[in-house]
Amino acid sequence: MPSALRLGLLSTARINRRILPAAQASELVEVVAVASRDSARAAGYGKEHGIARAHEGYDALLADPEVDAVYIPLPNSLHVEWTRRALEAGKHVLCEKPLTDEPDDCEALFDLAEREGLVLVEGFMYRHNPQTRRVEELARGGAIGRLQLVRTSFGFPVEGAENIRLDPALDGGSLLDLGTYCVSGARLLAGEPESVFGRRVTGPTGVDDLFTGSLVFPEGVHGLFDCGLRVPFRATLEAVGTEGALFVDDPWLCRRPGIEIRRGDDVERIPVEPADSFRLELEDLARAVAGETEPLLGRDDAIAQARVLSALRRSAVQNIPLRPIAAR
Ligand SMILES: NC(=O)c1ccc[n+]([C@@H]2O[C@H](COP(=O)([O-])OP(=O)(O)OC[C@H]3O[C@@H](n4cnc5c(N)ncnc54)[C@H](OP(=O)(O)O)[C@@H]3O)[C@@H](O)[C@H]2O)c1
Known part of the structure; x- marks a missing residue:
């Protein structure tokens, strides 16, 4: 059996409470690090949840060579930026939904992941259930x-x-x-x-x-x-x-x-x-990183989803029906 995927948590978000037991129950994933904007919060969180590596700031976690992949449960406005930074740092990424509602950003992120040979997944846990x-x-x-x-x-x-x-x-x-x-x-x-x-x-x-x-x-x-x-x-x-x-x-x-x-x-x-959707989601990521399978949710699904969200948002502002358009 290959060694477990070493996962870092980018923040102390509430939703981590579903990821932590899911990883604990799996042999394929281990949460090895957590980062917070606040160093005391990172340290306290690490201690409470038995996570050895607690970093002040998300960049410090991205620079940690003991981390293979990151889970991004940040506010929605930060998903694109931190997914990009994580990929640039050579980490595989599981980003919480919505990865983005901008199709161009979505394409650019998947282009980057492909160039770097990294796995990028949008976190729709229900799809794994x-x-x-x-x-x-x-x-x-x-x-x-x-x-x-x-x-x-x-x-x-x-x-x-x-x-x-x-x-x-x-x-x-x-x-x-x-x-x-x-x-x-x-x-x-x-x-x-x-x-x-x-x-x-x-x-x-x-x-x-x-x-x-x-x-x-x-x-x-x-x-x-x-x-x-x-x-x-x-x-x-x-x-x-x-x-x-x-x-x-x-x-x-x-x-x-x-x-x-x-x-x-x-x-x-x-x-x-x-079934634990989060465990299945994490295991899907681990298998994709190990090269055993394609991730369930890849580029095409994320881009198509962003197109529809973007069209809905613009339609509501303009008060007219719209066609979801392809990214540039
Ligand atoms: N799949 C699911 O079932 C599910 C369920 C709930 C949420 N989500 C998604 O997960 C993400 C997080 O949701 P959540 O409810 O867990 O959020 P939350 O508890 O508010 O956590 C967000 C974290 O982001 C960090 N952060 C960085 N900049 C921030 C800012 N300007 N304001 C507030 N927090 C900031 C904070 O961590 P530090 O202070 O430690 O840096 C905070 O703990 C969202 O994208 C949401 O859509 C998914």
Whole structure:
């Protein structure tokens, strides 16, 4: 067995609490370093979580030769910059979603990774979960007939004025934080949209507290989604075909795995074994770095996702439907 991928955490972000146990449970990944803007915070975090190498500043971690790859859970506005810096420092990168909503930036990052022979992955953990794989198989395999409509949602109430999701300067807002899952899930089942129309409600901090989008895919398949930062928790995926509808409650966090297929009054429940999406995501990265497999989520998916997010954002500002455009 090859030695474990040595992972460094770029910040003490809250989401690390899902990465740390996932790495602990895996033989393929070991968290060896953490960095924080604040040296005392890095040291305290390292001590609390048994991470030997604690760095002041993200550059110091990128200069650490004992680190093979970095996990980037920074505010959205810092994803492109720190992904670029990490690649330039020779590290493989798993960057939290959304990597970016700028297709040109996305292309440039993947060009850089390819030039340097490094793996770059956008962190959509739900894509690694067996529930998502099963949804894709069922919808594509004809379980609901010909696909006509995909409806997705994600929302929860964000607490605390300091939350990065409420800060426009950090690229907060519901579309980038939550709608990005809705778009990803719709694209997974329906392909790439030909046009999109986004509508936003701007909240008191200046971010989109609520965002709704409609997407038109090839062959007349439609997509509808909504996401919000001041709504009660809700997360759903529904794929409607000519023969039935497939429904998933909790399609992104996958904490209550299971799929329902509804055909008239008949409801078929398809059980799915629970799995740790973060562990599967980390192991996918480790296998890609070891050269055993291609990563599940690569260049094409990230660029297509950025195109749709960018078009939705611009559509909401201009109040017109738009075509997602190719990067330059
Ligand atoms: N896949 C998922 O399930 C999932 C879930 C939650 C979040 N996320 C993504 O993960 C990322 C982080 O989310 P989070 O909720 O974990 O965020 P968070 O707890 O606010 O952490 C962000 C970290 O970034 C660092 N940072 C650097 N510059 C900052 C600035 N100007 N303001 C605030 N923090 C700054 C801070 O670490 P230091 O002070 O230690 O440097 C902070 O702890 C986001 O991109 C989010 O979309 C993904």
